[in-house]
Amino acid sequence: MFACIHSENVPADLSLTDFAYAFSPLVEETRAGTVVIDVDGCELLFGSAYQLANEVAERAKQSRTNGGLEATVSVAIAANADAAIHAARQLRGVTFVSPGEELTCLGAFPIAQLDYELMGIEKKTAAEIFETLRLWGIRTFAEFASLPVAGVSERLGQDGIRLQQLAAGKTERHLKLKQTPPVFANSLELDHPVAELEALSFIFARLLHQLCAALNAHALATNELQVQLQLTDQTVHERRLSLPYPMRDHKVFLKLLLLDTEMHPPVAAVRMVLLSCEPVKPRVLQNGLFVPLAPAPDKLELTLARLAKLVGEENIGSPALLDTHRPDAFVMNRFVLPGKKTRQQAAVGHRQSLGLRMFRPPLRAVVETEQGWPTRISAWGKQRSVYGKVVQVAGPWRATGDWWREDRWARDEWDVAVAASNRNEPPGLYRIYRKLNSEMWFVEGNYD
Amino acid sequence: MRSALSKTEIESSIAGRFGDAFRIQEKTAPETLSSGVTEVDALTGGIPRGAITEIFGPKSSGRTSLLYSALAYATAHDEICALIDTSDVFAPRAAATAGIDLERLLWVRCAGDLEHAFKATDLLLHAGGFGLIALDIGDVAAKDARRIISSWWYRFRRTVENRATAIVVISEEACTRSCAAVTLELHGNAEWSGNLLSFNAVNVNRCRPFWPTLNESQFRAQAIA
Numbered sequence: 281m282f283a284c285i286h287s288e289n290v291p292a293d294l295s296l297t298d299f300a301y302a303f304s305p306l307v308e309e310t311r312a313g314t315v316v317i318d319v320d321g322c323e324l325l326f327g328s329a330y331q332l333a334n335e336v337a338e339r340a341k342q343s344r345t346n347g348g349l350e351a352t353v354s355v356a357i358a359a360n361a362d363a364a365i366h367a368a369r370q371l372r373g374v375t376f377v378s379p380g381e382e383l384t385c386l387g388a389f390p391i392a393q394l395d396y397e398l399m400g401i402e403k404k405t406a407a408e409i410f411e412t413l414r415l416w417g418i419r420t421f422a423e424f425a426s427l428p429v430a431g432v433s434e435r436l437g438q439d440g441i442r443l444q445q446l447a448a449g450k451t452e453r454h455l456k457l458k459q460t461p462p463v464f465a466n467s468l469e470l471d472h473p474v475a476e477l478e479a480l481s482f483i484f485a486r487l488l489h490q491l492c493a494a495l496n497a498h499a500l501a502t503n504e505l506q507v508q509l510q511l512t513d514q515t516v517h518e519r520r521l522s523l524p525y526p527m528r529d530h531k532v533f534l535k536l537l538l539l540d541t542e543m544h545p546p547v548a549a550v551r552m553v554l555l556s557c558e559p560v561k562p563r564v565l566q567n568g569l570f571v572p573l574a575p576a577p578d579k580l581e582l583t584l585a586r587l588a589k590l591v592g593e594e595n596i597g598s599p600a601l602l603d604t605h606r607p608d609a610f611v612m613n614r615f616v617l618p619g620k621k622t623r624q625q626a627a628v629g630h631r632q633s634l635g636l637r638m639f640r641p642p643l644r645a646v647v648e649t650e651q652g653w654p655t656r657i658s659a660w661g662k663q664r665s666v667y668g669k670v671v672q673v674a675g676p677w678r679a680t681g682d683w684w685r686e687d688r689w690a691r692d693e694w695d696v697a698v699a700a701s702n703r704n705e706p707p708g709l710y711r712i713y714r715k716l717n718s719e720m721w722f723v724e725g726n727y728d
Numbered sequence: 729m730r731s732a733l734s735k736t737e738i739e740s741s742i743a744g745r746f747g748d749a750f751r752i753q754e755k756t757a758p759e760t761l762s763s764g765v766t767e768v769d770a771l772t773g774g775i776p777r778g779a780i781t782e783i784f785g786p787k788s789s790g791r792t793s794l795l796y797s798a799l800a801y802a803t804a805h806d807e808i809c810a811l812i813d814t815s816d817v818f819a820p821r822a823a824a825t826a827g828i829d830l831e832r833l834l835w836v837r838c839a840g841d842l843e844h845a846f847k848a849t850d851l852l853l854h855a856g857g858f859g860l861i862a863l864d865i866g867d868v869a870a871k872d873a874r875r876i877i878s879s880w881w882y883r884f885r886r887t888v889e890n891r892a893t894a895i896v897v898i899s900e901e902a903c904t905r906s907c908a909a910v911t912l913e914l915h916g917n918a919e920w921s922g923n924l925l926s927f928n929a930v931n932v933n934r935c936r937p938f939w940p941t942l943n944e945s946q947f948r949a950q951a952i953a
Contacts, residue, residue, distance in 0.1 A: 573892055574808045575857030583855035587836055590851070591844050595837040599820035599830050610820040617808065618831045633826045635792030637817035637867065663815065663840060664867065700786075706915065709788040725819065728792035728866070 281329045282455070284364035285336060286314045287353040294349050297458060302347060303336060308361070308455040310398075314369065316361050318455060329357045333374045358382065362398050363449035366421075369393070382449025387422030391447070394421065399442040399451070409436050409443060421447040462498055465556035466490050473512045473549035477541060480550060485534050487555045492530040495559060501526035502557035505533060507541075510552035517546040524616040525577045526560045532578045539585040543593075574617050584615060605681050606689060607724065608638060634727050636711065639664065642722035645712060654696055657712065659723045666723050671707050672697035680716075690716040695727070758909075761807070761860060761894050764797030772910050775860070778888055779909030780881065780895045784902050789914040791898045793826075795862055798896060800827035807859025810834040810852050814845040815867035834858075842868060846880050849895075853887045859894070866898040873903045881907035 283303075290296050296315050300307045303326070306318035319332055326332035333355040342348025356367035358377035363386060367375045370389050377385045391413055396406035412435070418424050425448035432440045445451050466487040474480050495501055503526045509517040521536055563577075575583070587596045597612035643666060645659035658667040675694035682688045692714045697707040709727035714720070760774030775781045775798055783791050800823075802809050809832060811818060816837045824830055834852075838845040842865065849863050865873060885907045888895055897904055902911060 572806050572808075572859055573857050575855050579855050580857070583851050586851050587848055590847055591836060591838055591841075595839065597835065598833060599818075599823075599835050601820055601824055601830070608819070608821070612835070615834045618829075633793070633796070633822065635790070635794075635796045635826070636819040636822040637792055637815075638819045640816050705786055706788065708786075725817070726787055728788050728790065 281319050281357055281359055282316050282361040282364045283319045283329070283333055283336065284310075284314065284316045284356045284358075284361070284368035285340070285353050286356075286365075286368035287340070287349065287351050288313050289351045290349050290353075291344075291351065294344060294351075296349065296353075299340065299347075299349050302339070303332065306455060307458050309458045310365060314365060316364060316455060319357070330374070330376050333357050333376065337374050358385075358449070360449050360451060361453065361455060362395075362446055362451045365395065365398065366393070366449070369395075377449070383422055383425055386447070386449050387420060387425070389421045391419060391421065391424055394424075394443060394447055396443060396446075398453075399439075399446055401439050401442065405439050406443070409440055412436065424448075462494065462559070463556075464491055464494055464500075464502070464559050465554065467552065467554040469552045470550065473551045475549040477538065477545070480541065480553070481534070481538055483553050484537050484555070485530070487553060488530040488533045488537070491555055491557060492528045492533065495528040495557070498559065499562070500559040501528040501562035503527070503560055504558045505537070506556045506558075507537065508554040508556075509546050509550045510554075511546055511548040512551055513548040515548070517550075519544060523581060524614070525563045525581075527578055527581075528562065529578055532582060535582055536585050539582075539589050543589055577617065580615075580617065605679065607679070608640075636725045637728050638725040639723060642713075642724050645721040645723050647712065647714070647721040654694055654712065657696065657698055657710075657721075657723070666698060666708065666710060666726075668698040668701065668707075670696045671699045676714075678716075692716065693724075759892065761798065762801045763794060764801035765794060768794065768912070772912065775894045775896060776909050777859075777892050777894045778890055780885055780888070780897060780904055780907055781910040781912070782897045782899065782902060782904045782908040783912045783914060784897075784899045785914035786900060791866055791914055792864075794912075794914065795864070795896060795898055796823055796826035796828060799823070799833065799860065799862065800829075802860045803827075803829035803832040805859075806832075808832055808834070808857060809860040809862070810836065810858050811862045811864065812836045812838065812845050812848050812852070814838045814842060814863070814865045815840055817864070817867055842872060842876070846876070849884065850880075850887070853884060853893065853895075856891065856893070859892065860896060861893055862896045862898065864898045865903075866900060868899070870901045873899055873901055876903055878905060878907075881905060 285296060285300055287296060290313065296313065297307060297309050300315045300317050304317040304319055304322060308316045310316055319329055322332055326335050336355045337353055339347060340349045340351060340353040343350055354368045354372050354375070356364045356371065356375040356377060358364035358367060359379035360382060363377055363382045366386050366389060367377050370393060375385065391410060413424060418427070424444055427444065429441065429444070432444050468483055468487060470483070474483070503523045505521040507519045507521070511517055519540055521540060527533070584596060594612065596615065598615045599610045600613050602609040602611060639661070643659040643661045643664065645657055645666065647654045648656040654670045654673055656669050659665060673694055673696045676692035678692050680690035694712050695709065696712055697709050699707050711724045711727065713722055713724055715722070758776040758778055760776050762769050762774050763772070783794055785791050799809050799811070804827065811833060813835060816839055818835055820830060836848045838848065845863065845865065849861060852858060852861050881904045884895060897908070902913070
């Protein structure tokens, strides 16, 4: 049996669907102001179907503090969900439609009230059928239901048949149940605060296992894991692990989480752990037979996390050039496995050019000049030094930029060959430059 | 004769327990990656996968140019590459000019920490799937490079063998000892055309190829020619 609850004056801040959940977990939100519930099996809680309908109507009138809607609702009970919907919409109060006697209740309803959308019929098609019925002089559900099925099929097609069954209250369909979206979050409140990472790892493992099992059950994965640690000093330590690809392997998550917690440890002992994730569809990828192997995404993520712990997050990644002529201008992007190359990218082949080894920061140098040309250079740094006679020189090339900014740059660049201290060794090739604003010389790098 | 028979008998009797332990595995020609320089490929046969290739020489000898060339070739052929930059000397703009697809390059900057560089290399080797891993210790002082314990190189060699990854080591002096399958000693010779430093001609001083078709003296003659 199905019960339809219909009301058009429910307060905006209250939900008819939430109200319906108080009576049955199987709820279809048919339209705004109309819900259908499956009441089979509710006898032990509410008595007969008629008693349940009365209970629904009574409780709806009650105040919101008592779980009511503060509104009058129409309730109809029927063996057929669509018959219940039509009855609840057309008849006020509580209506009980006996099984097999649907037409007794629905028969007098005007044909224009037939809800064709319940059958998935388009508005235009339904309007044509209703117009035909009007021309035939068919005005009510009962008149439509009494027409011969073969004739209706011949003249109105399959849509006409479905509408006739709807008018007769003989349709059979499953409720389109409203399902609450699953929540992928697990938390654990600890009896005693935990300060050691090792102890925390067991808690992480347990929560992640549950989280990944839930993702697995819904055939989902996640690309973002959120961790909230409530600490004993009443603060909350929050971390967000973003993954380039959706995953659901709890072992990988655990290792990533532990590495991240090692790099960003909480400032006090932990008294509650909350793990949540944003579910997304899992990654489906078929590699080509002739495409070179690439690192497995989960292994790569773990490796990047370990590298980040080793050398610092800012020191690993994929360099990207900035759209400027400023020397050594680049940003480090997070390294993600690139997709297939476009034809334009593939066309860029390799070119033989001078390899340059940058000195970061540039070496401050003292340069002797003769008529503006460098003749001798000496520069000392912590890691490297450059000194000697300049035996060959090319330049200068003037480069300036960003004159409108405080960090504007203007310099003259030279390529120089500096004689090695050992006569058997060839001269070293360097790029040096002179800042125009300060007249200071620097060694920028070594051609190699 | 008697002892030879005994040896055969012993081997056959315990072969069932230890499998092919007594059979000398034949060395097969490895798959190689091109270095991007035809002459170097002709000399060495390319950069072997599953092995270490060492490129060493003094400053301005063309080590970095050769490395950029190899990386450019590898990234142009859809390989994922990694560069462990011990002294933070990698120049992205020069690399892009050389044709390296920077999106396919994982750059690890170690800020002069040699131990971090070796640990990072080890991590990347174990991750697998990289086509070329370059370890740049070209700016590490020779005395420090000599102190690198051999076990690192043996470990790298063992990890990478039978994999599709090639390791290229850039250094000032030979330091991989016997672990490198290919060793290239470079000697730079700058070419100046007018007011431009145009290209650093690379001379190969010494070469030990992985799959020798010529003996060393023939190699030397060819390299010098």
